[in-house]
Amino acid sequence: MKNLGGLKYFLGIEVTRSKQDIVLSQRKYVLDLLTEVGMLDYKPANTPAVQNLKLGNYPDQTLTNKEGYQKLVGKRIYLSHTRPDIAYVVSMVSQFMHSPSEAHMEALDRILRYLKGSPGRGIQFRKYxxxxxxxxxxxxxxxxxxxxxxxxxxxxxxxxxxxxxxxxxxxxxxxxxxxxxxxxxxxxxxxxxxxxxxxx
CATH class of the missing domain: 3.10.20 (Ubiquitin-like (UB roll))
Structure with missing residues (x-):
């Protein structure tokens, strides 16, 4: 074994230390995800979901790619380890993994557009x-x-x-x-x- 020094990056989580605090973020993970889905040039959103968002399953809904949707939701769930601000909407979209529609996919895209506006945001731990x-x-x-x-x-x-x-x-x-x-x-x-x- 060898000592690699202070923790800086582990499983997509970046660790920044100072004398005052420790910050955990997933900036690179967010940017890689935006690049993967081709949304790096999209306009960022101010909130992770539209106001009063109500998602459901309807008989006349247009279905979307189930496997692709499940993969994207899984990546958002992993992102919520350092982004509590998206926990509510990620929990909401994860309820429709069995039959996702275009409306559910739009909600997923909105989360990514929100993350684009603040890719380096994370959790701060400080001595109080x-x-x-x-x-x-x-x-x-x-x-x-x-x-x-x-x-x-x-x-x-x-x-x-x-x-x-x-x-x-x-x-x-x-x-x-x-x-x-x-x-x-x-x-x-x-x-x-x-x-x-x-x-x-």
């Missing part, structure tokens, strides 16, 4: 002088137009730094926004309790 654990949750009640299930998201901080994030469709149909929020909060609370146990 404490190890407080905090978390946030939110739910898009009955957001899925096909089965009316809610999409829940949560993220947690340890010592002021983002350490976990998740966006996932709930298992059951919530009969009210309050029920959906309580289910979402219970998942977020489980994450907080697990982190607290891990830290102690």
């Amino acid at each position: 002088g404490h190890l407080k654990i905090s978390g946030y949750t939110d739910v898009d009640w009955a957001g899925n137009v096909t089965d009316r299930k809610s999409m829940a998201g949560n993220f947690t901080f340890v010592g002021g730094n983002l350490v976990t994030w998740r966006s996932k469709k709930q298992n059951v149909v919530a009969l009210s926004s309050a029920e959906a929020e309580i289910c979402g909060m219970s998942k977020g609370l489980c994450e907080l309790l697990w982190l607290r146990k891990l830290m102690t």
